[in-house]
Amino acid sequence: MQLGQTITQFIIEEQRRTGGTGEFTALLNDIFTACKNISSAVNKGALIGVLGSLESENVQGETQKKLDVITNDMMIKANEWGGHLAGMASEEMDDVYPIPAQYPRGKYLITFDPLDGSSNIDVNISVGTIFSILRCPEGVTDPQAEDFLQPGTKQVCAGYALYGPSTMMVITTGHGAHAFTLDQNVGEFMLTHPNLTIPADTREFAINASNERFWFPPVKRYVDECVAGKDGPRGANFNMRWVASMVAEVHRILTRGGVFMYPNDSRDPGRGGKLRLMYEANPMSFIVEQAGGVSSTGTERIMEVTPEGLHQRVPVILGSKNEVERIVAYHKEG
């Protein structure tokens, strides 16, 4: 691993170390191409008329932004032809997307959120693409939803692209988490942040505080103690951030530590919070754990949750080890 090397060289070297076939490297390259296309569209924004909403809603009843649909299409187009995938699932599609008959099928499955944080797009705040790669179960050529319902521990690779001041790609294949920055002139992601490490301690947390009245006691206790600052039980002042763009929040935590929470709450406890297990919580948890952080629902390691549906939601509490463990302990105490 060498600072400044291209992401393709990095993946090929990793594949040599692990004895891979090259199929996986080719799949990742298609994903990187999609993210470079998305980066370009997001960057041009109003110049090419892609901002704003559509009339349509996605399967979760959320109004779709034009870019939700455009970026979903970019992910599909970049990935369907290569012969590495048996199927795809996305936040923006109700059902599994089968690989069209004219293309060969491969041994991997991908789930993705093509444009996470898209409520931020019209105000020019960072958004991102999140993806997770799984193996297609042995003998399955026409994967259905249940074939995707594997716990996060089964992920072969997870990553996200962040479209911020720089476009960055963060990936893990289970050997650390590494960040690459897109050199727009060269058109390549270059290794800039190898072996990301989340500090175990932090004095920064992120939660949508407008939901405070719905929080359950363990989360309320944790936040109250942080907010009490130097005079409270923690004896230290805490800072708070809320970007409303999970990719940006996770990236901040990977860079300087912190805790991110989208907990379950009393509005609709059966729903399990807001974020989706298969294409938001699991990939982010894999990356966070590989950087030395912890990711929990409050009562369970997220990557060990048995998925029951493609669009299942799950409470998310992730980031600096000692703080997340403290919040988990508060959940145990009730």
Ligand code: AHM
């Ligand atoms: P999205 O996939 O529809 O963009 O929703 C997910 C986003 C996350 O990026 C972010 O953490 C959260 O929703 C913000 O939610 P809220 O608007 O409730 O603060």
Ligand code: MG
């Ligand atoms: Mg999302």
